[in-house]
Amino acid sequence: MNKYLKQLKEGLLDNNPTLVQLLGMCPTLATTTSVENAFGMGLAATAVLICSNLFISLLRKFIPQQVRIAAYIVIISGFVTAVELLMRAYFYSLYQALGLFIPLIVVNCIILARAEAFASKNPVLPSIVDGVGMGLGFTFALVLIAVVRELLGAGTILGIRIMPEAYEPMVIFVLPAGAFMTLGFIIAAVQKIRNTAEEKKRLATIEENRHLKQTHEETNEEEEVVTV
Amino acid sequence: MSIGNVLLMMFSAVLVENFIFAKFYGCCPFLGVSEKPDTALGMGMAVTFVMTVSGAVTWAVYEFLLEPFGLEYLKTVAFILVIAALVQFIEMFLRKFIPALYSALGIYLPLITTNCAVLSSALLIVQNDYSFVEAVCFGFAAAIGFTLAITVFAGLRSRMRHADPPKAFKGFPLTLITAGLLAMAFSCFSGVKL
Numbered sequence: 001m002n003k004y005l006k007q008l009k010e011g012l013l014d015n016n017p018t019l020v021q022l023l024g025m026c027p028t029l030a031t032t033t034s035v036e037n038a039f040g041m042g043l044a045a046t047a048v049l050i051c052s053n054l055f056i057s058l059l060r061k062f063i064p065q066q067v068r069i070a071a072y073i074v075i076i077s078g079f080v081t082a083v084e085l086l087m088r089a090y091f092y093s094l095y096q097a098l099g100l101f102i103p104l105i106v107v108n109c110i111i112l113a114r115a116e117a118f119a120s121k122n123p124v125l126p127s128i129v130d131g132v133g134m135g136l137g138f139t140f141a142l143v144l145i146a147v148v149r150e151l152l153g154a155g156t157i158l159g160i161r162i163m164p165e166a167y168e169p170m171v172i173f174v175l176p177a178g179a180f181m182t183l184g185f186i187i188a189a190v191q192k193i194r195n196t197a198e199e200k201k202r203l204a205t206i207e208e209n210r211h212l213k214q215t216h217e218e219t220n221e222e223e224e225v226v227t228v
Numbered sequence: 229m230s231i232g233n234v235l236l237m238m239f240s241a242v243l244v245e246n247f248i249f250a251k252f253y254g255c256c257p258f259l260g261v262s263e264k265p266d267t268a269l270g271m272g273m274a275v276t277f278v279m280t281v282s283g284a285v286t287w288a289v290y291e292f293l294l295e296p297f298g299l300e301y302l303k304t305v306a307f308i309l310v311i312a313a314l315v316q317f318i319e320m321f322l323r324k325f326i327p328a329l330y331s332a333l334g335i336y337l338p339l340i341t342t343n344c345a346v347l348s349s350a351l352l353i354v355q356n357d358y359s360f361v362e363a364v365c366f367g368f369a370a371a372i373g374f375t376l377a378i379t380v381f382a383g384l385r386s387r388m389r390h391a392d393p394p395k396a397f398k399g400f401p402l403t404l405i406t407a408g409l410l411a412m413a414f415s416c417f418s419g420v421k422l
Contacts, residue, residue, distance in 0.1 A: 026254070029252045073309075074305065077304050078305060080304055100253075100351055104253075104348055106347065107342045107343070107344040109256060175411075176414075179252070179411075184402070184405040185405070187400055191398075191399075192395075195395060
């Protein structure tokens with residue numbers, strides 16, 4: 001159980017597919033104009049990712065090595081078509097807002113990367129957990145970006161007004177230029193956090209080494225005293 | 229559609245509805261393969277080649293295979309397979325008959341299968357109900373827009389190689405912010421109605 005929790009955390013934070021691995025940039029930039037769209041896109045991709053991981057993991061001993069990429073793409077595009085039809089039937093407004101980006105989940109690098117790097121080498125249950133973790137990580141990153149963009153660009157979150165009436169929306173944040181910049185600043189913040197964490201770890205190990213050395217020297221001194 | 233209209237549509241696909249800066253199709257190679265201007269140009273040429281041919285082939289597949297049998301809902305699966313096969317075929321063809329072009333485009337060709345610009349241009353052609361000539365022209369023009377964007381961007385990035393940004397901004401964040409500034413420049417076309 002602990003192993004699976006660790007795997008989920010890996011996908012959600014430590015190895016976030018969007019913010020740390022920097023995969024799947026097209027939907028990240030395009031669908032984050034509003035929190036609603038970002039959430040819909042994230043969940044659609046998560047559904048495809050879980051299903052494709054499950055099936056690729058089940059079939060991993062039967063797919064020949066040479067044509068594996070083509071096989072993965074066929075499996076993924078099958079699920080994408082299913083998700084597309086379901087969304088058209090039950091979430092029509094979201095289907096229209098996301099437009100071409102639903103079929104484009106087929107070429108989302110995150111899904112192919114997880115198929116190749118994880119599902120093709122691991123049993124079924126860990127592959128499903130990996131799909132859930134990575135999918136939620138993708139959704140989390142999209143929603144984070146969308147919150148910034150919608151709040152600054154329209155003054156709302158999920159269509160509810162947050163900023164005071166006097167706030168003049170900075171339209172640039174919902175335009176393409178704002179997408180690139182918001183993502184740039186968020187990834188810079190993530191790198192800053194990771195750099196600080198690494199620095200702390202490095203300092204801690206240095207401190208520990210020094211401490212060990214000191215205690216070692218002390219014991220040596222004691223020994224010397226004894227011999228004298 | 230007259231020739232004038234086709235030309236306007238092409239102009240619009242290159243600048244106004246630029247695949248990168250207005251639509252975000254093909255951002256992965258745009259951010260990934262834009263370190264040097266000459267590799268960016270190579271990638272752009274490979275994309276142009278594949279997108280023009282795939283525009284024609286996917287149009288024919290849709291018109292003569294999917295539509296008559298009522299299989300329109302399979303278009304995503306069919307198009308991605310056609311594109312993957314086409315890329316493989318073009319690679320083999322070039323290696324055999326035009327080795328010079330093959331060695332120039334070589335490493336970029338396989339990457340194109342998962343380039344969403346190619347798939348989205350095929351889907352857009354179907355969505356907009358283009359005729360055969362329009363489909364080929366649209367694929368070509370959209371790819372030229374992609375090439376323009378990636379080459380200009382690579383030029384900017386090569387100038388920044390010696391810049392000394394804060395540590396947190398090094399690498400990808402700075403690339404994204406530069407892309408944002410370039411997108412701002414391109415957004416001046418967005419008001420143009422053709």
